[in-house]
Every structure is written in structure tokens, then in C-alpha cells.
Amino acid sequence: MKNWIIKEEWFNNQEITANENRFLCGNGYLGIRGALEEFQKEKLPAVNLSGIYDRVGDGWREPLNAPNPLYTRMKVDGEYYFLPEKEPVSHTQELDFKHGLVRRHTTFHTKRGSVTVESEHFASMADCHLIGMRYIVMADFHADLEIQTGIDGDVWDIHGPHYDDVRFEQKDKRILVDAITHEKKEHVCVAEQYRTQAPHEHKTKEEERRSLHRICVVTDINKPVVIEKMAAVYTTNDCENPQSASEELVAESMELGYEKQRKRHIDCWEKLWSTSKVEIEGDEEAEKELNYSLYHLLSIAPYHAESQSIPARGLSGQTYKGAVFWDTEMFMLDFFINTQPKVARTLLKYRIDTLAGAEQKAKSYGYSGAFYAWESQEGGYDACSDYNVTDVFTNRPMRTYFKDKQIHISGAVVYGLIHYVNSTGDTSILYEGGAKTILSCAMFYDSRMIERVHSGVYELCDVIGPDEYHERVNNNSYTNRLAGFVLTEAVRILSQSREDEKLAEALGEADCEYWEKRFKEDTEKLVQKKPGTNGVIEQFDGYFQLEDTTVDTVRSRLLNEKEYWGGAYGVASDTQIIKQADVVTQLVMFPEDFSRKVAWDNWNYYEPRTEHGSSLSACMYGILACNCENPDAAYPFFRKSAAADLKGGGKEWAGNVYIGGTHPAAAGGAYMTAIKGFAGITMEDGQIKAHPHLPDGWEKMRFSIFYQGERYEICVTANGTEIKSMGHYKISGHCGDF
Known part of the structure; x- marks a missing residue:
């Protein structure tokens, strides 16, 4: 790929928050919004931390900004x-x-001449706790220059403030801060140190929740003043003494120097891209958009952990409470299985290790097994509120049922586990809690089913499918199909345990024979929707009886542009207009269920009735169109997913609450559309197969895939596919050891 740079050529005050998402950098442990160095909290800069949360009063619990x-x-x-x-x-x-690497170049005109500021910063991929910055000032006259640089402890919070106490300490050219959280009194410690070759006077400046160096220089004409900084972040989640750890890392990094740390960081990125980039000949713009999307996924992957997942907004801030949704398993996991299998394992281990939280949630509703959190924070705690939407007319919270009724989340966890095992051949994850997780999710669906008197069939009633505009429906086709998949996989695992002692041990004291028989009965009796005479699968019971209208008509009924379309009184609730792909997602996940004609009938029926009110929607329509041999219909959906963070345009504010950020699920969806859709990659009988459906103008695709213990390089053209093994690997390191 020729062009790996995105650039804004002028400063636009209206684009500040959007640019902070576009120019985000991260390393899985922390994400740095692409704010300019001078911005204070009202401009929403943030160093967002993964896996550590805080709650103040009745506000939502959310991740910390350092x-x-x-x-x-x-x-x-x-x-x-x-x-x-x-x-x-x-x-x-x-x-x-x-x-x-994030850079800026700004020139100001002063009373005596021009002054130019250049900067560069990065979140180190070589050491997840480390941040590097270079700041350069040059004037075309002898300027009396003062650079104030240090640590701003007056951080931006959505539902804060989260630090009850912020303690600063200065040691010559080093500043330390120990910030103590409100809820659990966790410590977030940051250290920074600078270096410059320019002759200067060093002073200090203390402000409220801010500690600064004052670097005073008289500049030579057109000679740059270069300041190099290293900073380190540790919390009590990381070690017993995060302050000492941050101070020691900064000292070591300064000794090594900015250039060497920068090179270590770049080398890690080169290694990541060696297995992750997707080359497209014939469409440079689409190639750039796709790889930019993949950059965001690589920036937020938890390389540093053995058990951690990715929030729905990545590490771009506190939006959506920094919680983990079904987005990870259903939209991001494919990319990591194919390119960074160790990361994929880490994501799934998070679900395994939060099984107790899922079982506790199920128990709180009177069910057995595991009902996973809709918005999962540490320990599987469900951060989802019962009142997730505010009525724009009364300003009162509206009761929503995302937390209670979106039971398909447990199926997503199992689907991800099975997909990982089938793709990598790594069955060890089943022995480490994966099998127990599958069994527990199946127990949940078993306990959640109802049987109408004398009906002889089992149903899943009072649920919400992926289409959140229609709440509390019966027999959502997607949900029932996914529950059937979980039950079938549980039967397979239970049957296999009779011959696999390690698997039997992993399942604990479960009565395998009893559950195998019971789950078989469940799969036979659970309602599974079939296509009607027109080939269309009804999304849920009674869907076809709703008003059949258009998205534009429903939009015209809004009295306020910020109205919620769903819920009991939403403008879409009594219509067939849906928020996002629902039945279409089912057909993508289980393509073997129905013919290509049925799939295309459903694409044509549901797409005009889809508002695409979620960034998760477009990719599913794109993949299904490819599966139906219509890549040109898929192409605009692919571009929409790939450009979600590059072009922006999504909702950033709900009233006075910021809801913007990056869209990693859309990035994962763009990848799936490219690889599963356009390249037509499938796994058949233990081998990689390609059934290409390249869009008009695409001449060639090149990419790598890890599969069943080997890495493959794949080249797809309209005339054929070359699949070349590059050797064996084991699941360790950023992208496997060869």
C-alpha cells in the first residue's frame, strides 16, 4: 500500500472531537485521543485506560481517563x-x-515574526505502559520562548469526577502524579520526564490539578528547540506500587532515548502489519479505508493481558461505559482469529473468566446457567441500566429492556468460542473453562424456554433481537437459531466428554448423560422459523402484521430529531422498520441453512426496511450480498463500514452527553466483508477455500490467515486463488512464533 497517512490540512473548531477519534493512537492498554497538546478537558482529550472502572454517585460506572x-x-x-x-x-x-505516529504542524504569526510548532507522539507497542512525545518549536526571529509541559490531572469525565485526590511531586525534570479513584480508592500513577539540548532555564509551575515544567529559551533564528518526553502509566490493577513502577520506566526510557523507543515501537507495528494488512489492487481508496480500520483494531487489542476484551468504543473514551458488548465476538473476533490468534484467545478468556458473573445474572432473573452481561465490565458485572434512554420531551429516563431481554448475548459467546476452536485447532481453551461456558449457556437457554400447553414446541418469548427497535417480541428468528446452535454444540461437547477424560474433568460434576438427552430434546422442539411463500423469514412472531412502510416515512413522523425510534412508543415500534440487520445476520452466520435464493429474497425484503441506525448493520448486508454473488450491491455497505471512523458523520452527542468515539465493530465488519465476502474465504473439510466475488475494478487481493496451526498467504483474483503455507505457528506473541 502506498499511502499510510491521513491528514487534516486546516484547523476546524467544529471538527475537534471527530479528529480526536480519527487521530487516535493506542496499544491495547491505553488509548490516546488525537487531541492537540494544548487542549484542556473542555475539548475532550483523554488517555483512556482499559479494564479499570469507577462510579460516582448515581452516575454510570465508566473506565478511567488517566x-x-x-x-x-x-x-x-x-x-x-x-x-x-x-x-x-x-x-x-x-x-x-x-x-x-500522530503529528501536527502549526504556524502562528506573532508581533515579531512567525513561530512554528511541530509535534509527534505515540502509545508504545513495545511497552504498553509507555508514551513518547517530541515537541519542536522554531521561530524566524530571536523569540523569548516559554514551553509549559507536564501532567494535566484535571481530566475529562462523562460521569465523574473520578479522582477524589490528585497528588503531584516534582523531582528536577521529572513530574509524578498519584490520582486516587472515588469508588475503590484505586491508584492511577503517571510519571513524565523531558530532555532538551537547547540551553534553557528550568522552572516549575503548579496549578489546580496540574503540574508543569517551564522551559525558558531564547531561540536562535530558524533553529529548532527540541523537547523529548517519555511518560509512563501504571495502576493498582497492574502492580502493588504503581508510582515506583511508572517512575522507574520513565527513567529507563529516558536513558534509552526517544529515537530508540520510537524505533522499538515502529518495529512492533511492522510485525503486526506483516500478518494483518489487506492489499487491494484496483481500488486505492478502499484499500486505504480498510487498512485504516484495521489500524484501529490493532491499536486496541489487549496484547498485555491473558484475559481481557475490547469495549464497544475501543479505547477512545468513556462512551458506552467502556463496556464489552456482543460486538467483540460477532464483529471483531474474525479479524483476530485470522491475524492475531493469541489476541483472539485473550478475548475469549475474558468471557470464560467472567462466567461466574453471567451465572449470577441468570440466577437474579430466576434462570439457570449463564446469562452474559449486555454491557460487561470487570467480573462480568452488567453496567447496562434499566433506563438507557432519556425521553426528549419530558427529560425523564425511559424504561428499556436491553439488559433483560437481549438473551442472544450468551449465544454470541459460544459462537465465538466454537469459531475460534474450529479455526485455530486450539482445543485447550475448552479444558480451561470453554467447555463449561458452553454447557452453562445451554443450561440458560434450556431454562429460558417455555412450552405452551399441548403445543409440543418450545419457544423463546419476551426477547429483543439485534433489532433493538422492537422490544419484548416472541421467537425472534436470530435468537432462536443461535440458541439452537448453542444447544447442538453442548450436545456435541457432552458426547465427546465420554471419550475425552480432560473434557469430562473440565465439565466438573455435571450429569452429562442427563443434559445431553435434555438438550437434544430442546433442539428438536425449539421453534425455528422457515421462509414463507415469498422466501422471507419472519423476524419474529407478528412482524408481518406490523405497518409496512418506509424508513423515510417513519423519519418524517419524528417530532424531535433526537427521539428514540424504539421502545413502547417509538416511531418504528409498530412498523416493520428495523434498526439493523437481524434475520440477515442469521443468514450470514448460518449460510448452510437456506438456499442462495432464500438469502437474496431476505436481503431484498429487509434492506429497504432497515434504518441502519447502528454501525454494526452495513457489513452484514455486504457479506450476504457477496454470498448471493452480488458484490456490487455489497460494495457501498463495505465502504460505509470501512470509513466509519475516517469520514465520521455518526452521532456524537445525545443532549449534553458525548456518545462519540471509534467504531471497532464496524472496522471488524469491513474486514469480514472483504475476506468472507469479496474474497469468499471459507473453511471446508479442514482446508481454506476461496469463492471470490470481487467488486468491479478490483484486480487482486492479498492477505494472510492463520488456520489450524499454519499461516497462509492468499492471493485472490477474479480468475483464481493462490493459497500458500508459510509454516507452522504457536499461539503466543503478537502474531505467533514461527
Whole structure:
């Protein structure tokens, strides 16, 4: 790929938050929003941390934003020059997404001449706790320059403030901060240190929740003043003494130097891309959009952990409470299984290790087995509120049922586990809790079914499918099919345990013979919807009796553009207009169930009735169109998914609450559309097969896949496919050891 740079050529005050998402960098442990160094909390900068949460009062629990060690402002001749307060002569901001490097170049005109600021920063892929920054100032006159740089502890929070106490300490050219959380008194510690070769005077400056170096220099004409900084972040989740750990890492990093740390970081990115990039000949724009999407997935993968997942908004802030949704298993997992199988294992281990939380949730509703959290935080705690939407007319919270009724989440966990085992051949995860997880999810569906008197069939009633606009429906086709899949896999696992002692041991004291018989009966009696005479599968009982209208008609009924379309009184609730792919998602997941004609009949029926109110929707229509040999119909859906974070345009605010951020599920969906859809990659009889459906103008696709203990390089053209084994691997390291 030729162009790995995205760039904004001018400063636009209206694009600040969107650019902070576009220019995000991260390493799985932390994500740094692409804010300019001078921004304070009202501009929403953040160093967002993974896996550590806090709650204040009745607000939602959300992940922590660390004190910001990149904070830097500049004075020239005693006057501040920073955006947006001062109008620049020129300004560019760019991201090198091949190497995770964020840069800016800004020129101001002062009373005595021009001053230019250049900067670069990165979240180190070589050490997840480390952040590097280089800040350069150059003037075309002898400027009296003061650079103020340090740590800003006055952080942006959505439902905070989360730090009851922020304690600073200065040691010469090093600043330390210990921030103590409200709920559990966790410690978030940040250390930073700078270096410059320029002759300067060093002073300090203390502000409320902010500690700064004052670096005072008289510049030479057109000679740069270069400041290099390293910062480290540790919490009590990481070690007993995070303050000492952060201080020690900064000292070691400064000794090694910025350039060497930068090279270590770049080398890690090169290794990641060696198995992750997708090359497309004949469509440079689509190639760039897709790989930019993959950059975001690589930036938020938990390389540092053995058991952790990815929040729905990645590491772009506190939106959606930093919670893990079904997005991970259904939309992101394919990418990691194919390119970073160790990461895929880590994501699934998170679900295994939160099984107790899922079982506790099921018990709280009176069910058996495992009912996974809709919005999962640490330990499987369900952060989803009973009142997730605010009525725009009364400003009162509205009762929603996402937490209670979206029971398909447990099926997504099992689907991900089985997909991982089938693709990697790594059955050890079953012995490490995976088999027990499958069994427990099957027990949940078994306990959740009802049998109408004398009916002879089992039903799953009072549920919500992927289409959240229709709540509390009966026999959602997607949910029932996924539950049937879980029960079938549980039967297979139980049967296999009779000959596999390790598997039997992993299942614990379960009465395998009893459950195998019971689950078989469940699968035989559970309602599974069939196509009607027109080939269309009814999304749920009574769906076809709802008003059949258009998306535009329903939109025209809104009295307020921020109204929620679903729920009891939403404008879509009594219509066939749906939020996102539902039956279509089922047909993508289980293509063997129905003919290509049936699939295409459903695509044509449901797509005009889909509002695509979720970034998860477009990719499913794209994949199904490819499966139906219509890549040109798939193409705009692919581009929509791939460009979700590059072009923006999604909802960023709900009233005064920020709901923006990155869209990793859309990124994963774009990857699936490219690989499963356009390249037509399937796994058949233990082998990789390709059934290409390349869009018009695409000449060739090249990419790598890990499968069953080997890495393959694949080249797909309209005329044929070359699949070449590159050797065996084991699931360790960033992308396997060869």
C-alpha cells in the first residue's frame, strides 16, 4: 500500500472531537485521543485506560481517563499561542497509521515574526505502559520562548469526577502524579520526564490539578528547540506500587532515548502489519479505508493481558461505559482469529473468566446457567441500566429492556468460542473453562424456554433481537437459531466428554448423560422459523402484521430529531422498520441453512426496511450480498463500514452527553466483508477455500490467515486463488512464533 497517512490540512473548531477519534493512537492498554497538546478537558482529550472502572454517585460506572502527560502550551514574548484561541497561519494534523505516529504542524504569526510548532507522539507497542512525545518549536526571529509541559490531572469525565485526590511531586525534570479513584480508592500513577539540548532555564509551575515544567529559551533564528518526553502509566490493577513502577520506566526510557523507543515501537507495528494488512489492487481508496480500520483494531487489542476484551468504543473514551458488548465476538473476533490468534484467545478468556458473573445474572432473573452481561465490565458485572434512554420531551429516563431481554448475548459467546476452536485447532481453551461456558449457556437457554400447553414446541418469548427497535417480541428468528446452535454444540461437547477424560474433568460434576438427552430434546422442539411463500423469514412472531412502510416515512413522523425510534412508543415500534440487520445476520452466520435464493429474497425484503441506525448493520448486508454473488450491491455497505471512523458523520452527542468515539465493530465488519465476502474465504473439510466475488475494478487481493496451526498467504483474483503455507505457528506473541 502506498499511502499510510491521513491528514487534516486546516484547523476546524467544529471538527475537534471527530479528529480526536480519527487521530487516535493506542496499544491495547491505553488509548490516546488525537487531541492537540494544548487542549484542556473542555475539548475532550483523554488517555483512556482499559479494564479499570469507577462510579460516582448515581452516575454510570465508566473506565478511567488517566492524567494527561502530553499537556503542553507555549508562550512567545510573554503571550500564549495555542489553538483555538489564536488563529494559525497554517495547520496540519496527520496520522501515520502504519506506525501509530500522530503529528501536527502549526504556524502562528506573532508581533515579531512567525513561530512554528511541530509535534509527534505515540502509545508504545513495545511497552504498553509507555508514551513518547517530541515537541519542536522554531521561530524566524530571536523569540523569548516559554514551553509549559507536564501532567494535566484535571481530566475529562462523562460521569465523574473520578479522582477524589490528585497528588503531584516534582523531582528536577521529572513530574509524578498519584490520582486516587472515588469508588475503590484505586491508584492511577503517571510519571513524565523531558530532555532538551537547547540551553534553557528550568522552572516549575503548579496549578489546580496540574503540574508543569517551564522551559525558558531564547531561540536562535530558524533553529529548532527540541523537547523529548517519555511518560509512563501504571495502576493498582497492574502492580502493588504503581508510582515506583511508572517512575522507574520513565527513567529507563529516558536513558534509552526517544529515537530508540520510537524505533522499538515502529518495529512492533511492522510485525503486526506483516500478518494483518489487506492489499487491494484496483481500488486505492478502499484499500486505504480498510487498512485504516484495521489500524484501529490493532491499536486496541489487549496484547498485555491473558484475559481481557475490547469495549464497544475501543479505547477512545468513556462512551458506552467502556463496556464489552456482543460486538467483540460477532464483529471483531474474525479479524483476530485470522491475524492475531493469541489476541483472539485473550478475548475469549475474558468471557470464560467472567462466567461466574453471567451465572449470577441468570440466577437474579430466576434462570439457570449463564446469562452474559449486555454491557460487561470487570467480573462480568452488567453496567447496562434499566433506563438507557432519556425521553426528549419530558427529560425523564425511559424504561428499556436491553439488559433483560437481549438473551442472544450468551449465544454470541459460544459462537465465538466454537469459531475460534474450529479455526485455530486450539482445543485447550475448552479444558480451561470453554467447555463449561458452553454447557452453562445451554443450561440458560434450556431454562429460558417455555412450552405452551399441548403445543409440543418450545419457544423463546419476551426477547429483543439485534433489532433493538422492537422490544419484548416472541421467537425472534436470530435468537432462536443461535440458541439452537448453542444447544447442538453442548450436545456435541457432552458426547465427546465420554471419550475425552480432560473434557469430562473440565465439565466438573455435571450429569452429562442427563443434559445431553435434555438438550437434544430442546433442539428438536425449539421453534425455528422457515421462509414463507415469498422466501422471507419472519423476524419474529407478528412482524408481518406490523405497518409496512418506509424508513423515510417513519423519519418524517419524528417530532424531535433526537427521539428514540424504539421502545413502547417509538416511531418504528409498530412498523416493520428495523434498526439493523437481524434475520440477515442469521443468514450470514448460518449460510448452510437456506438456499442462495432464500438469502437474496431476505436481503431484498429487509434492506429497504432497515434504518441502519447502528454501525454494526452495513457489513452484514455486504457479506450476504457477496454470498448471493452480488458484490456490487455489497460494495457501498463495505465502504460505509470501512470509513466509519475516517469520514465520521455518526452521532456524537445525545443532549449534553458525548456518545462519540471509534467504531471497532464496524472496522471488524469491513474486514469480514472483504475476506468472507469479496474474497469468499471459507473453511471446508479442514482446508481454506476461496469463492471470490470481487467488486468491479478490483484486480487482486492479498492477505494472510492463520488456520489450524499454519499461516497462509492468499492471493485472490477474479480468475483464481493462490493459497500458500508459510509454516507452522504457536499461539503466543503478537502474531505467533514461527
